[in-house]
Amino acid sequence: AQSVTQPDIHITVSEGASLELRCNYSYGATPYLFWYVQSPGQGLQLLLKYFSGDTLVQGIKGFEAEFKRSQSSFNLRKPSVHWSDAAEYFCAVGASGNTPLVFGKGTRLSVIA
């Protein structure tokens, strides 16, 4: 069965500092991988996705993620965090086509001045 682990429940970073959110997945075949962001009271917005090809993918809002098959990881990074990045971040895994995504429990990001 597919599963996603986000080891960090809550992370606090200073504005302007770099960020890395961890995601590990369990899936038998080549996964489709996603990062979504959720602001309070809002739905989930797609940041980026990986299906195949280049293992470093670029997303919106300056985010990027790297797929590492050997480590079953898909960590999210941003070189310089802005206060507006404070939100909940979810990693998700799916199969090809429009099958349901399995989500991690999320990492809450706080940004301090």
Added chain:
Amino acid sequence: DARVTQTPRDKVTEMGQEVTMRCQPILGHNTVFWYRQTMMQGLELLAYFRNRAPLDDSGMPKDRFSAEMPDATLATLKIQPSEPRDSAVYFCASGPEGSGELFFGEGSRLTVL
């Protein structure tokens, strides 16, 4: 700007009452998903449809929950009778054929007293 629309945004009801949540998927998307979000369990898949046909509703308590797509522009999730443990945010998401990407609505926050 195409978006998934959910109603109601907030619903407070008493235990035993019937609750119906509605979702208008993005026009042209052929897959529709219902997820439930709670602090304890995170995002859980309740049901999903492809071309209006239900493909998987194993995540729903069958005795009280039902999900339907009367037409391509409307998906419904009904709880009857509702219980306090059903209190959660319910998200609808839709996706175009083959993309793997889900577009989420803003959710329906349900509180059962």
